[in-house]
Amino acid sequence: MKKSIDITMPSLGADMSEGMLVEWLIKVGDKVKHGDIIAVLETQKCAIDMEAYHDGIITQLLVQPVNTVSVGSVLARIEIEEKSLNESKNQSISTEGIIKEPVTTEQTTPEKIIDEPVSLLAEALTEKPLIKSQKKSTEKLNINTKTNRVLASPIVRKIAKAQQLDLSRIKGSGPNGGIILKDITQIAPKTRLTEGESLTNMRSAIAAAMTKSKQEIPHFYLSVDLPINKAQQWLQQANKDKTPQTHILLIALVLKAVAISLQKYPQLNGFYQKDHFEPASEINIANVISLRAGGVVVPALRHVEQLSVPEIMATLRDITRRSRAIERGERLRSSELMGATITITNMGERGVDQVFGIIYPPQVAIIGVGKVKKVPQVYDEKIDIGEQITLCLSADHRVVDGMLAAKFLNSLAKNLQKPEQL
Amino acid sequence: MNSTEIERLIIEAIKEVAPEVEKNTIDFDEDIREECDLDSMDFINYLAALQKSTGIKIIEGDYPKFHSINSALAFLNDKNS
Numbered sequence: 232m233k234k235s236i237d238i239t240m241p242s243l244g245a246d247m248s249e250g251m252l253v254e255w256l257i258k259v260g261d262k263v264k265h266g267d268i269i270a271v272l273e274t275q276k277c278a279i280d281m282e283a284y285h286d287g288i289i290t291q292l293l294v295q296p297v298n299t300v301s302v303g304s305v306l307a308r309i310e311i312e313e314k315s316l317n318e319s320k321n322q323s324i325s326t327e328g329i330i331k332e333p334v335t336t337e338q339t340t341p342e343k344i345i346d347e348p349v350s351l352l353a354e355a356l357t358e359k360p361l362i363k364s365q366k367k368s369t370e371k372l373n374i375n376t377k378t379n380r381v382l383a384s385p386i387v388r389k390i391a392k393a394q395q396l397d398l399s400r401i402k403g404s405g406p407n408g409g410i411i412l413k414d415i416t417q418i419a420p421k422t423r424l425t426e427g428e429s430l431t432n433m434r435s436a437i438a439a440a441m442t443k444s445k446q447e448i449p450h451f452y453l454s455v456d457l458p459i460n461k462a463q464q465w466l467q468q469a470n471k472d473k474t475p476q477t478h479i480l481l482i483a484l485v486l487k488a489v490a491i492s493l494q495k496y497p498q499l500n501g502f503y504q505k506d507h508f509e510p511a512s513e514i515n516i517a518n519v520i521s522l523r524a525g526g527v528v529v530p531a532l533r534h535v536e537q538l539s540v541p542e543i544m545a546t547l548r549d550i551t552r553r554s555r556a557i558e559r560g561e562r563l564r565s566s567e568l569m570g571a572t573i574t575i576t577n578m579g580e581r582g583v584d585q586v587f588g589i590i591y592p593p594q595v596a597i598i599g600v601g602k603v604k605k606v607p608q609v610y611d612e613k614i615d616i617g618e619q620i621t622l623c624l625s626a627d628h629r630v631v632d633g634m635l636a637a638k639f640l641n642s643l644a645k646n647l648q649k650p651e652q653l
Numbered sequence: 654m655n656s657t658e659i660e661r662l663i664i665e666a667i668k669e670v671a672p673e674v675e676k677n678t679i680d681f682d683e684d685i686r687e688e689c690d691l692d693s694m695d696f697i698n699y700l701a702a703l704q705k706s707t708g709i710k711i712i713e714g715d716y717p718k719f720h721s722i723n724s725a726l727a728f729l730n731d732k733n734s
């Protein structure tokens with residue numbers, strides 16, 4: 232039996248209230264598979280590859296690029312076999328991010344099908360209409376269709392066409408002088424955000440989400456100073472003669488240790504919504520990655536409990552590289568910005584002793600990692616020089632009490648004393 | 654590869670992780686991490702990009718030789734000769 236499913240503007244973080252559909256990569260009648268890239272979106276932070284979350288056939292494209300719509304707006308519809316939907320149900324949050332229960336719609340009665348807690352916050356942050364029409368360009372540059380010899384990506388060409396920009400007159404700052412998205416935003420009239428405006432919007436989005444979090448979530452904070460001599464020794468051994476591609480950093484060990492402790496204390500891994508806590512069935516750890524131009528993105532590593540330390544490191548290295556090199560046209564995938572069940576912020580690299588983060592709703596905890604520092608340590612009544620970091624935990628007191636939070640931190644500390652078992 | 658080519662590949666590898674950095678703003682004798690504001694993950698990605706583009710194997714014991722651009726140049730020129 233066939234069912235029609237809405238494809239909606241995803242919420243790619245607690246601070247996202249709307250997104251811009253830049254380009255469809257599929258057309259009506261196309262068969263798509265779960266994980267296929269179907270569109271390019273642009274958020275207040277960066278461009279994102281949007282993935283399909285079901286196998287099926289695209290039946291309608293309801294929003295045309297380039298348009299900005301609110302999170303949750305229906306962009307398109309896909310027809311799927313009911314069997315495929317059942318598989319999706321079984322996949323729980325591994326597909327739509329934080330789907331509680333997929334809802335189908337009849338083809339003639341489109342309804343919102345994604346019940347995604349992150350989007351609840353995002354929607355609460357905005358009262359803007361669902362679809363904002365793209366403003367017509369009033370400042371047309373010389374119209375010239377001879378753009379084939381110009382080096383530019385399909386997205387750039389599409390936007391240039393929509394805005395009647397002459398690519399041959401634009402100086403590209405990409406590889407080999409290619410025109411990249413940034414070049415277009417810099418010269419285009421008010422139809423597109425300038426870099427300055429984009430940064431201001433990112434700050435506004437972060438401000439709105441963090442203010443709401445601080446006002447609604449009763450945070451409390453604990454920290455522990457943790458000797459990491461054994462972890463450092465293990466890393467030294469593991470990295471011996473390794474190339475950069477396989478080099479492991481301390482943060483990968485911390486992530487694995489967090490995942491193991493969360494299996495023991497699932498009360499810190501999940502979502503607080505509609506006045507109750509719902510533990511997540513998988514451990515998806517978001518990492519706060521600072522962008523070079525300012526602001527942050529928070530992509531998640533999925534199923535960290537199932538990954539080895541080298542796998543965690545490889546994934547983290549890859550998402551960090553892509554997060555910070557948007558100008559090269561590389562993008563994060565929508566699934567990487569959805570479904571985080573807890574967050575880690577590592578400020579140690581910036582020389583900070585400790586960081587007590589603000590929780591990303593609807594998550595209920597965030598872990599802060601401080602810098603590695605040499606300190607005097609007491610062993611067998613003798614003082615020696617060792618290395619330590621400070622781990623901080625911000626937790627939601629509606630869900631977790633101090634005792635449980637302390638047990639979790641102690642469990643984390645113990646795990647990091649046995650790096651060979653991670 | 655001559656020295657000029659290696660220098661170009663070093664700058665390209667830096668731009669892989671820090672696209673906004675311009676060659677003429679970097680002091681070739683200073684700590685590359687401070688000059689280009691690289692954290693540990695950026696530094697690893699810089700070395701990975703450099704290994705890929707030069708074809709010269711870089712292992713952990715070699716990392717200190719990439720302290721600055723000039724020290725990296727000396728190391729890679731030596732390996733290339």
